[in-house]
Every structure is written in structure tokens, then in C-alpha cells.
Amino acid sequence: MTYIFAHRGSSKDCPENTMAAFKKAYQDGADGIELDVQLSKDGIPVIIHDEKLDRTTNKKGNVFSYAYNELTKADAGSWFSKTFAGEPVPSLQELLEWIAPLPMLLNIELKNNIIEYDGLEEKVLQLLRHYGMEERTVISSFNHYSLVKIRKMNSYIETAPLYSSGLFEPWEYVKAVCSQSAHPHYKSLHPYIMEGFKQNNIPVRPYTVNSPKWMSYFFEWGTQAIITDYPIHAKEVYSGKSP
Numbered sequence: 510m511t512y513i514f515a516h517r518g519s520s521k522d523c524p525e526n527t528m529a530a531f532k533k534a535y536q537d538g539a540d541g542i543e544l545d546v547q548l549s550k551d552g553i554p555v556i557i558h559d560e561k562l563d564r565t566t567n568k569k570g571n572v573f574s575y576a577y578n579e580l581t582k583a584d585a586g587s588w589f590s591k592t593f594a595g596e597p598v599p600s601l602q603e604l605l606e607w608i609a610p611l612p613m614l615l616n617i618e619l620k621n622n623i624i625e626y627d628g629l630e631e632k633v634l635q636l637l638r639h640y641g642m643e644e645r646t647v648i649s650s651f652n653h654y655s656l657v658k659i660r661k662m663n664s665y666i667e668t669a670p671l672y673s674s675g676l677f678e679p680w681e682y683v684k685a686v687c688s689q690s691a692h693p694h695y696k697s698l699h700p701y702i703m704e705g706f707k708q709n710n711i712p713v714r715p716y717t718v719n720s721p722k723w724m725s726y727f728f729e730w731g732t733q734a735i736i737t738d739y740p741i742h743a744k745e746v747y748s749g750k751s752p
């Protein structure tokens with residue numbers, strides 16, 4: 510079985526990293542969702558991809574310059590389509606409240622490779638514990654120091670380094686950063702790399718797999734999951750129907 514994670518929610522059909530996109534992913538039958546977390550000025554974990562608000566909201570400047578109550582007033586939907594006007598930037602707490610009762614997996618990406626947020630790891634772990642989500646969450650990041658920090662604070666939650674390409678024996682690297690699985694860019698996964706992960710029993714969840722050709726490649730390898738903007742298409746490819 511290969512799980513299908515909706516990248517920033519069902520981000521093909523809805524504005525990325527909004528509750529609308531996450532709810533659509535659930536309706537689409539995705540097994541899990543991937544989302545990006547940063548901290549507001551007052552230290553609240555919020556869900557947004559870019560370090561700046563400019564691309565996906567009607568506000569400008571750094572996420573860390575805005576208090577949480579200001580971010581809730583930002584419109585994170587209109588840039589995508591008028592239909593989503595007024596869709597707010599969600600907090601991680603709001604997302605967890607929604608997902609906890611649902612049979613869904615979660616991938617929290619700590620978006621702290623460019624800006625390091627003091628206390629981000631602790632806050633995310635605390636919320637996951639509070640909502641009983643530790644067993645079905647994997648924490649990933651391009652900041653691998655952050656993954657080692659997580660492991661020092663929590664001995665069992667699954668973590669995964671994100672990387673784009675070029676690591677030598679990445680299954681060894683996964684262990685070196687105290688992680689259990691890998692989230693590589695899909696194009697880096699040549700057959701000999703897939704074979705190495707397989708031999709070492711390291712689950713792989715490539716990002717961002719949007720073409721039927723690459724979806725089929727990973728389904729044939731029996732990859733543990735794929736991360737995609739198109740969960741509906743991925744399900745069609747998985748069940749043998751072309752999208």
C-alpha cells in the first residue's frame with residue numbers, strides 16, 4: 510500500500526495551506542496531508558509556506574512580523590480565486606482540532622531552514638501530544654539540526670529529512686540525523702537509490718509527485734507514500750485508471 514499525502518492540502522483545487530485545501534484533501538480520499546509551519550510574532554505555530562506573506566495573502570512582509578490575531582485577518586484565498594476570498598491563515602491548533610477525530614495521517618514540515626524560529630520544535634511537539642496525534646504524524650524539515658533537536662526532546666516521534674538531491678547513501682544520512690524515514694525530491698530517486706532505501710528498510714515519501722508517470726514509478730516500487738498536489742489523480746493512477 511502506498512499512502513497518498515496531499516501537499517499543502519489539495520493545492521491544485523484550493524489555496525495551499527488553508528482549511529479549505531485540507532478539507533478538500535479529506536473529501537478527495539487522501540490518506541494524509543502535508544503542511545508547512547512557522548511561528549507568528551507572538552509565538553503561535555501557523556500554517557504557511559513562504560517566509561513572507563506576499564505571494565499567498567493580501568498582506569506583505571515576514572510572517573514573524575505579524576501577531577497571530579493579525580494573521581487570522583489576512584486573506585489567504587483571494588490570490589487563488591475569488592471563490593476563496595477571506596480564507597484565513599490557519600493555526601496548527603485549528604488544524605489539529607479538525608484532523609484529530611479523522612482517520613488521516615499528518616506530515617508537519619517545519620519551515621525553519623531559512624529563518625530559525627525559537628521554540629518551534631517544542632511548540633509543535635506540545636500540540637501534537639495534546640491532540641494525541643504523535644502516533645500518526647511525521648515531522649520533516651530541510652533544517653536537519655531541527656530534526657536532531659526533536660529527537661533529543663522526544664524519543665519516538667517519526668522524523669524525516671527533506672532534501673533535493675545528491676546525498677551519498679541517503680539511507681545512512683537518515684540515521685545520522687536521528688530520523689526513521691526520508692522525504693526526497695522525487696527526481697533524485699534513481700533505481701539504485703530506491704534499492705538502497707529498500708534494503709535498509711527506510712520508508713520513503715517523495716515530493717512533489719504530480720505526473721501519472723512518476724506516480725506509477727513509485728507505486729511500482731511500493732514506496733511508503735507519495736506527496737502530491739493531486740490526490741484525486743494519484744488515487745486514479747493507483748487504482749489503474751488514468752486521470
Ligand code: G3P
Pocket residue numbers: 516543545558618649671692716717736
Ligand atoms: O514536504 C514536501 C515539500 O513540501 C517540501 O517542499 O517547498 O513544497 O515545502 P516545499
Ligand code: MG
Pocket residue numbers: 543544545618
Ligand atoms: Mg512543505
